[in-house]
Amino acid sequence: MNADLGTPGTPRLIALDWGTSSLRAFLLADGAAIVAQRHADHGILRLPPPGGRAGFERAFADVVGPWLARRPDLPVVACGMVGSAQGWEQAPYVDCPVDVRALAAHATRVVTLSGATLWLAPGARFDPAAAAPDVMRGEEIQVAGALDGQAHWEKRCCFVLPGTHSKWAQVEQGRITGFATYMTGELYAVLREHSILGRLMPAAAVAGAAGVQRSRAQDEAFDAGLQAAGLHPPAALAHQLFAVRTLGLTGRLSSEALGDYLSGLLIGHEVAAGLADLDRPGAGAAPVVLVGEPALCQRYDRALALQGARAAARLDNTAPRGLWAFARALGLPLGLLKAD
Amino acid sequence: MNADLGTPGTPRLIALDWGTSSLRAFLLADGAAIVAQRHADHGILRLPPPGGRAGFERAFADVVGPWLARRPDLPVVACGMVGSAQGWEQAPYVDCPVDVRALAAHATRVVTLSGATLWLAPGARFDPAAAAPDVMRGEEIQVAGALDGQAHWEKRCCFVLPGTHSKWAQVEQGRITGFATYMTGELYAVLREHSILGRLMPAAAVAGAAGVQRSRAQDEAFDAGLQAAGLHPPAALAHQLFAVRTLGLTGRLSSEALGDYLSGLLIGHEVAAGLADLDRPGAGAAPVVLVGEPALCQRYDRALALQGARAAARLDNTAPRGLWAFARALGLPLGLLKAD
Numbered sequence: 001m002n003a004d005l006g007t008p009g010t011p012r013l014i015a016l017d018w019g020t021s022s023l024r025a026f027l028l029a030d031g032a033a034i035v036a037q038r039h040a041d042h043g044i045l046r047l048p049p050p051g052g053r054a055g056f057e058r059a060f061a062d063v064v065g066p067w068l069a070r071r072p073d074l075p076v077v078a079c080g081m082v083g084s085a086q087g088w089e090q091a092p093y094v095d096c097p098v099d100v101r102a103l104a105a106h107a108t109r110v111v112t113l114s115g116a117t118l119w120l121a122p123g124a125r126f127d128p129a130a131a132a133p134d135v136m137r138g139e140e141i142q143v144a145g146a147l148d149g150q151a152h153w154e155k156r157c158c159f160v161l162p163g164t165h166s167k168w169a170q171v172e173q174g175r176i177t178g179f180a181t182y183m184t185g186e187l188y189a190v191l192r193e194h195s196i197l198g199r200l201m202p203a204a205a206v207a208g209a210a211g212v213q214r215s216r217a218q219d220e221a222f223d224a225g226l227q228a229a230g231l232h233p234p235a236a237l238a239h240q241l242f243a244v245r246t247l248g249l250t251g252r253l254s255s256e257a258l259g260d261y262l263s264g265l266l267i268g269h270e271v272a273a274g275l276a277d278l279d280r281p282g283a284g285a286a287p288v289v290l291v292g293e294p295a296l297c298q299r300y301d302r303a304l305a306l307q308g309a310r311a312a313a314r315l316d317n318t319a320p321r322g323l324w325a326f327a328r329a330l331g332l333p334l335g336l337l338k339a340d
Numbered sequence: 341m342n343a344d345l346g347t348p349g350t351p352r353l354i355a356l357d358w359g360t361s362s363l364r365a366f367l368l369a370d371g372a373a374i375v376a377q378r379h380a381d382h383g384i385l386r387l388p389p390p391g392g393r394a395g396f397e398r399a400f401a402d403v404v405g406p407w408l409a410r411r412p413d414l415p416v417v418a419c420g421m422v423g424s425a426q427g428w429e430q431a432p433y434v435d436c437p438v439d440v441r442a443l444a445a446h447a448t449r450v451v452t453l454s455g456a457t458l459w460l461a462p463g464a465r466f467d468p469a470a471a472a473p474d475v476m477r478g479e480e481i482q483v484a485g486a487l488d489g490q491a492h493w494e495k496r497c498c499f500v501l502p503g504t505h506s507k508w509a510q511v512e513q514g515r516i517t518g519f520a521t522y523m524t525g526e527l528y529a530v531l532r533e534h535s536i537l538g539r540l541m542p543a544a545a546v547a548g549a550a551g552v553q554r555s556r557a558q559d560e561a562f563d564a565g566l567q568a569a570g571l572h573p574p575a576a577l578a579h580q581l582f583a584v585r586t587l588g589l590t591g592r593l594s595s596e597a598l599g600d601y602l603s604g605l606l607i608g609h610e611v612a613a614g615l616a617d618l619d620r621p622g623a624g625a626a627p628v629v630l631v632g633e634p635a636l637c638q639r640y641d642r643a644l645a646l647q648g649a650r651a652a653a654r655l656d657n658t659a660p661r662g663l664w665a666f667a668r669a670l671g672l673p674l675g676l677l678k679a680d
Binding site: 085131132133134135165180181182183184186187190191193194195196228233234235236237238239240241242243246247249250252266269270272273276 | 425472505520523530531535568573577579581582583
């Protein structure tokens with residue numbers, strides 16, 4: 001029954017990327033092709049009233065309900081903070097090495113009030129003997145999406161996922177063997193909004209904001225920050241940050257460019273440390289693949305270039321494909337619709 | 341006329357340490373002995389209404405007026421942000437190398453509405469060719485106070501002044517030849533109050549707060565942060581900070597100890613970088629002297645010890661003695677009272 005395999009564009013899966021501040025829902029067809037998508041501000045810290053379990057139910061019904069009303073047979077999967085201790089149900093972390101099969105083996109099942117079943121992907125934990133543990137939730141699915149069908153990266157590569165809490169994930173033989181979090185995006189935000197470094201910056205100019213035309217001075221300031229961060233031996237970040245103030249006080253950087261210098265310092269320090277970690281003795285060269293929002297990946301690409309490296313690829317959001325791979329690993333009936 | 345030389349305890353100088361958040365006033369006798377002191381919240385960002393020049397006048401009259409009413413002949417000197425661009429009058433930065441004579445040569449004179457004369461010490465600037473400029477305001481006077489009468493430190497030493505913006509100041513032949521700022525204290529405050537790292541910490545337990553009994557778990561967490569920061573090669577701060585969250589999430593540190601781990605990480609990174617800077621090729625060993633609030637200096641002493649160094653001395657507030665040295669360098673009549 002060929003009809004069971006569906007035609008291009010026939011919805012097969014509802015996939016949710018449900019984080020702290022937003023909920024992104026994708027209606028996926030064969031090959032993780034996006035048929036439709038919806039976006040809501042109902043991140044797990046911004047649920048509709050009354051919050052809690054009822055808030056999750058209501059957000060789910062608002063965003064996914066219309067799709068399920070037409071296709072109640074579609075399976076539903078989710079990744080991100082929805083599976084955290086503050087989430088709908090907890091899907092405890094799975095220790096490295098981890099791949100999409102391990103994630104599926106530890107998925108948590110939620111049955112909604114409407115009777116739908118939602119499969120939550122667990123996060124991943126890396127717990128090295130010599131350092132503090134590290135965790136991710138959502139990025140492990142993005143990595144699964146980036147790897148899906150990419151045999152040349154499965155053997156060995158490093159995925160860099162820039163963001164509030166950037167992740168550098170090492171992959172060997174198709175599994176995440178270890179990773180490191182850098183609080184780069186959050187440091188940028190809190191220093192800009194709450195420290196003395198933001199005082200000389202204009203409120204309007206958000207570095208990298210969509211739709212804002214960047215000036216040459218901003219590009220140069222970003223590069224100058226990257227270069228300062230790439231010194232050998234590296235200078236201390238807590239010292240170099242103060243230059244954001246002194247370069248502004250002395251008029252050597254314009255106020256509109258200070259945010260870019262700060263961004264360059266922070267991203268540059270992250271990239272220098274990430275590359276140094278890749279260069280450790282015994283480790284062969286691994287291709288570096290950037291995954292995430294294109295404007296941010298472009299900044300990281302520039303940082304890599306100024307430190308003598310390059311990105312093997314830049315990928316936009318790979319979460320839908322990762323959720324598709326997760327659903328497949330769960331054994332959900334993606335191609336076998338009920339005969340109705 | 342011996343009476344002109346005064347007796348022990350006879351006031352000779354009014355010395356003001358006037359910073360961003362507070363104004364500390366000292367009535368000093370021979371040898372910078374403190375006869376009396378007053379403290380007000382009238383830092384330059386917290387002036388009494390209406391602020392501005394009138395706010396400075398009013399704060400000055402409130403705090404210093406009673407002393408001047410009795411002894412209008414006393415000279416008045418001040419250091420700190422009162423001489424900044426946002427201060428009463430600007431006393432522009434003096435470039436390194438700088439000593440108390442250079443500060444006196446570039447002092448700015450303010451005549452108050454009441455007719456008193458106030459001498460403002462300039463700040464110091466270090467502007468190396470290979471890095472961004474650095475600035476200090478107030479610490480250069482603390483260094484002058486620490487050096488006053490200390491010939492054995494004048495030749496060569498490093499003063500470490502911990503705080504919101506810690507300073508590591510190199511002294512050679514009695515002059516500050518260079519220095520570096522570390523935003524350690526401000527990073528601690530903004531990360532604790534505004535980042536995800538503060539979420540797992542109790543609001544009440546302010547690390548190092550006076551009067552709070554510290555637990556053994558807190559001491560151990562502080563040491564653990566110092567040790568993580570002292571790794572060779574050093575790990576990236578933006579990565580290690582995330583451990584404050586993961587050690588809390590996994591229960592490996594109690595919530596009351598997380599602030600101490602954060603403090604240890606930040607102070608440890610500062611001390612590692614400061615010591616590495618002292619160890620640069622061609623530089624001989626310089627004694628390290630801690631200057632500042634005793635509980636904070638104790639933390640830095642511990643950080644130095646865990647990284648194989650030690651402080652040659654720990655000094656409490658040296659600003660009064662530094663202001664005394666500044667007044668002497670200005671040629672003010674510290675020992676020659678008017679015959680009245």
